[in-house]
Amino acid sequence: MKPAEHVDLHWARHHNGFGVPVRVYYQDTDAGGVVYHSTYLNFMERARYEWLRHMGFGARELAARQVIFVIRSLQVEYLKPARLDDLLQVTVAVAETGRSRVGLEQRILRDHALLLRARVEAVCVHGETFRPMSIPADIRHRFQATAR
Secondary structure (H helix, E strand, O other), X not given: OOOHHHOOOHHHHHOOOEEEEEEOOHHHEOOOOEEOOOHHHHHHHHHHHHHHHHOOOOHHXXXXXXXXXXXXXXXXXXXXXXXXXXXXXXXXEEEEEOOOEEEEEEEEEEOOEEEEEEEEEEEEEEOOOOOEOOOOHHHHHHHHHHOO
């Protein structure tokens, strides 16, 4: 198994995306050592959080600006199981950007093998009212600059 700092993120780089390594722990699995289906959603959330942070929009900054991204829809295809102690690569790539929403493609891989692919639609809402709002221009421009 490769150390985390040497994880191959070829897909993410090739698709103008971003990726993070995630190790599978006991807490992530069922009694058979297979990752429980909802745990993949946690892995994808972690990758989206780190992706925003990497682009300069950390959680504290977004909260101070009253900007929250909420998941509107999620389509997941589970292709192969991940198991205890696997080192996974969880990727995020912008597929499209709208006025108040962003469409993302996410993948989870193990040693180049695609385990899961997902289509995620996030909507920008105001932190106090939770009503949809336009994605701030600086954030939208960063999303568009990285779109596939």
